[in-house]
Amino acid sequence: MYPVPARPPRPVPPLVLALRRLPNPRLTGLGAGLFAAATMLALGALDELLFDGSAILYGLLFLPVSALTALWVREADLVSAPIIVPIAFTVGIVPLSGGSGGFGGQTMAVVTALAVHAGWLYGGTLVAGVITCVRKVRTMTRRHRRGRGPQGPPGPGRRS
Template sequence: MEQHRTRPPQPRSRRPAPLPPQAGGAGDRTGSGTVYRAASRSGRPVPPVALTLRRGLLAARRAVEAVRAMPNPRLTGLGSGLFAAAAMLVLASLDRLLLDGSMVAFGLLFLPVSALTAFWVRPADLVTAPVGVPIAFAVGLLPIAGGSDGFGGHVMGLVTALAIHAGWLYGGTLVAGLIVTVRKVKLMARKRAARDAARGARPPHRRVPAA
């Protein structure tokens, strides 16, 4: 009898699993390009103009925070004038001792004193700030105005200093006037908003028909 040859069962061939798309393939071109651009952008050096602008913004923010952290008193009209005069007299004395009476330093110090006077005066006496600031400038000129001996000589020296350095006087008065104007406008807007809110909160008045 013939014997049939038997072959051992052969394992079935399995299909290979699909490979993941490569980074440079067509399906991932957009993602790899974006990552590459982001990496290239982050590696570029920042131009000096941007650094200077960023530092200026940080300095301005710190200055605003410092101004907000300062005390915020409310002075009367007389108090604000006395504050400005006393501050300018002290600063002029220090200017004479340290800088030999420099008018440039005195004028530069007069501007922030004018601003603080306009900020610290109470809302009811806003008009007095631009009036008291020039008086404070004249009082501060007494130690550094110079002039000959005698009362008349000091008066002439004061008048001459006021005439020569009137630009600083006008500048400080303008700063105080602008600040006072802005504060006045804001105060009027707040009063108007409060008045409108009070009117809106009131119930509508209904007329009772006559019998």
């Protein structure tokens, strides 16, 4: 038999190289919650300061934060991402709500803002939920391909 010549490696497209350079952190559930809440609080304060509390801008900024939170949470804490995202939305909407009159007035302003901007809230939660579901299915498929289920490989005392 004749040796088969090795094919030269294909060049990697620049877009793929750029995506590989992006950070890919794996945050715990608490870390993802802190990331999302701090980011949304900062974005809400900046929105109030620079754009006088634009609800559309805040909602549009909430969607990528939801996606990043769902992408960056580690696999063991996937279920927490769709729970974290609405809490982060609520934390970030406090500067935008514009309540006055003490704690009760501020609370009512936040509740009203949540009711008015519920579409953005549901949209971001849906984004996080879909991403976490896809990640979970990919994880389960990878485990199945490796030949072990959730309990591990079949042993001498286990039926396969």
